[in-house]
Amino acid sequence: MTTPVDAERAWQDLQRIRVPQERVYDEVERCAQADRRGTYVTGGLMWLFLASSGLHLPKWGSFVLLGAYVAALITLAVVYSRRSRMRLHRSRYGWRSVATLFAGAVVSGGTIVLTGRLTDWLALPYGSLVQATLSAGAFVLFVGPANRWAVSPLRDRALSDHTPRTPEEAGR
Numbered sequence: 001m002t003t004p005v006d007a008e009r010a011w012q013d014l015q016r017i018r019v020p021q022e023r024v025y026d027e028v029e030r031c032a033q034a035d036r037r038g039t040y041v042t043g044g045l046m047w048l049f050l051a052s053s054g055l056h057l058p059k060w061g062s063f064v065l066l067g068a069y070v071a072a073l074i075t076l077a078v079v080y081s082r083r084s085r086m087r088l089h090r091s092r093y094g095w096r097s098v099a100t101l102f103a104g105a106v107v108s109g110g111t112i113v114l115t116g117r118l119t120d121w122l123a124l125p126y127g128s129l130v131q132a133t134l135s136a137g138a139f140v141l142f143v144g145p146a147n148r149w150a151v152s153p154l155r156d157r158a159l160s161d162h163t164p165r166t167p168e169e170a171g172r
Contacts, residue, residue, distance in 0.1 A: 036144065039144060039147075041076060042073070042076060043136045043137075043140040043143075045072050045076070046108075046139055047132045047135075048069075049065065049069040050112065050132035050136070051129050051132040053065065053128055054126075054128020054132075097150045099150075100146045100147070100149065100150040103142075103146065104142060104143065104146060108135065108138065108139050111134060111135045111139075115130065115131040115134045115135055116131050
């Protein structure tokens with residue numbers, strides 16, 4: 001039993017579905033590319049934490065500082081996760097997001113450790129400020145391109161799931 005299909009009507013239906021989907025991907029890409037405020041605030045918090053860690057506080061002061069830093073990061077994550085208005089099942093985290101997370105941890109942690117050892121070896125008078133500046137700078141320089149790289153395949157993955165791969169599939 002075959003039903004005649006109007007090609008023009010089918011194309012219009014496809015566009016009616018695809019246009020809102022494209023808007024969602026535009027919003028996800030816009031947030032990843034244009035919203036630098038969260039990156040700069042996180043980098044600023046990192047700078048404050050690392051710079052104040054060189055104050056040689058007592059043990060309880062270090063724990064209070066660490067708790068305040070973690071609380072500020074959690075608050076920032078909650079605020080920025082609530083700002084995202086659009087959610088789409090295809091925009092879930094993929095392997096690129098996980099790779100970006102681990103690479104960011106390696107870059108940030110490695111920079112913190114290496115600059116800490118360098119400032120100790122050179123016996124700089126304000127080593128924690130140098131360490132904080134270099135580490136926060138590396139974080140800010142890494143996060144922007146890494147986020148764009150992690151988000152870039154979302155649109156391609158969704159389109160490849162919905163577009164026919166061969167002319168025979170298009171005729172079905």
